[in-house]
Amino acid sequence: MGSGSFGTVFAKLLHDAGGEVTLWGRRAEVVEAINTRHENPDYLPGIELPAGVRATLDPAEALAGADFVALAVPAQTLRENLTQWVPALPPEAVLISLMKGVELGTTRRMSEVIREVADVPEERVAVFTGPNFAREMGTGQPCASVAACVDEDVAQRLQAASMTPYFRVYTSTDVIGCELGGAVKNIVALCVGVVVGLGFGDSTRALIMTRGLAEISRLGAALGADEHTFAGLAGMGDLIATCSSPLSRNRTFGENLGRGMTLEQVIAATKQTAEGVKSSEPVLELARKHNVEMPITEAVVNVLYRGMPIKDAAISLISRSPKPERYGV
Numbered sequence: 001m002g003s004g005s006f007g008t009v010f011a012k013l014l015h016d017a018g019g020e021v022t023l024w025g026r027r028a029e030v031v032e033a034i035n036t037r038h039e040n041p042d043y044l045p046g047i048e049l050p051a052g053v054r055a056t057l058d059p060a061e062a063l064a065g066a067d068f069v070a071l072a073v074p075a076q077t078l079r080e081n082l083t084q085w086v087p088a089l090p091p092e093a094v095l096i097s098l099m100k101g102v103e104l105g106t107t108r109r110m111s112e113v114i115r116e117v118a119d120v121p122e123e124r125v126a127v128f129t130g131p132n133f134a135r136e137m138g139t140g141q142p143c144a145s146v147a148a149c150v151d152e153d154v155a156q157r158l159q160a161a162s163m164t165p166y167f168r169v170y171t172s173t174d175v176i177g178c179e180l181g182g183a184v185k186n187i188v189a190l191c192v193g194v195v196v197g198l199g200f201g202d203s204t205r206a207l208i209m210t211r212g213l214a215e216i217s218r219l220g221a222a223l224g225a226d227e228h229t230f231a232g233l234a235g236m237g238d239l240i241a242t243c244s245s246p247l248s249r250n251r252t253f254g255e256n257l258g259r260g261m262t263l264e265q266v267i268a269a270t271k272q273t274a275e276g277v278k279s280s281e282p283v284l285e286l287a288r289k290h291n292v293e294m295p296i297t298e299a300v301v302n303v304l305y306r307g308m309p310i311k312d313a314a315i316s317l318i319s320r321s322p323k324p325e326r327y328g329v
C-alpha cells in the first residue's frame, strides 16, 4: 500500500520471492506506468519491474485476499490512510510496517499506530527494516533486512515470503528495537548530513554516528528494546548505510542545510520522504518522557524548529560536560 520508492521495490521483492503481488498507488499516472511500462518513472526510473507486479488505484482490489499487507506511505499519513483501508483489510492478514518514523503529536511507533487504527493484536503486526536503499534493492544488489514480530512464527512466515537469491532476511521478536533503529537513524543521518555539508570529514562523521548509536540504544533500553538489536542490521547496519550514502534523503536534507540553504529551500528541494525531519520532535518528546538524554536529536530539533544557528548547535554538542563513554547506557 503505497507506490513510492520503497513500496514499489518491496512489491518487486515479494514477487521475486515467489509471491503474487498487487500494489496500491494513489496517482493514476504512476499506476498506469507500472502496469504498461513496468517502471515507476517518478520514484525508481530505469528499474524494470516484473510484469507480474500489478498496480491499482483501488485499495479494496489491492487488499482482497492478501496474506500480507505491507504499508509504505509516509509515517505522518499512515493514520489517515489506514483508517480508510480498515474496512477492506482481510481479517487474518499480517500488517507489515515498512515505515521508519514516529508519529507527530502521539509519539507512537508505526506498529502502535497500526494496532490502534486496525484494532489488531500485536501478533498480526510485523516490521521489515534494515539497510535497504530502494534503488540498490531494485537493481538486485545483495542486501539484507530484519523481519520482526512478537510472534516468531509470523516473523518466519514473512522471512520465507521475502527471501530471494539477492536478498537475505533475518527474524527478530524485538519489534520496539527494530522500529527505533529505523526511525532514529534518520535523525542521526540529518546531523551527519549537516556535518558533511559544513565540510567536515570522516572523523566527525564517525563521532556523530557512534554517539548517535549510543542515544538510539539509550532510548531503546528505556522503552524495553533488546540492546543487541542495535548492533544488528536494524540498528548499526541501517545507521551506517544511511549516514554514509548520498542516496539517503535524510543525509542529503542535512547536507543541504549544512551547505547554507534555508530550511524552506531544502524542503522545496526534497521531492521524496525524509522521515527524520518530522520524526525528530516526537522522538525528542519520547526521550523526555522517559528521562533519556538525546543530545544529537535535540540539536537537530533546535536547528529545524527552534531557529538555532547550526554553529551554535555544533558548539552545544562538542562542549557538553565531560562524561565516561558508557554514561547513561
Ligand SMILES: NC(=O)c1ccc[n+]([C@@H]2O[C@H](COP(=O)([O-])OP(=O)(O)OC[C@H]3O[C@@H](n4cnc5c(N)ncnc54)[C@H](O)[C@@H]3O)[C@@H](O)[C@H]2O)c1
Pocket: 002, 003, 004, 005, 006, 007, 026, 027, 043, 072, 073, 074, 075, 077, 081, 098, 099, 100, 101, 132, 133, 134, 135, 271, 272, 273, 275
Ligand atoms: N526509499 C527507501 O530506500 C526506503 C527504505 C526503507 C524504508 N523506507 C521507508 O518507507 C516509507 C515510505 O518511503 P518511500 O521511500 O517509499 O517514500 P517516497 O517519498 O518515495 O514515496 C512516498 C509514497 O507515499 C505517497 N504519499 C504521499 N503522501 C501521501 C498521502 N497523504 N496519502 C497516501 N500516500 C501518500 C506518495 O505518493 C508516494 O507514493 C518511509 O517511512 C521510509 O522511511 C524507505
Ligand SMILES: O=P(O)(O)OC[C@H](O)CO
Pocket: 100, 130, 131, 132, 133, 186, 189, 238, 241, 242, 247, 248, 249, 250, 251, 273, 274, 275
Ligand atoms: O533515504 P533515507 O534517508 O530515507 O533512507 C532510506 C533507508 O531507510 C535506508 O535503509
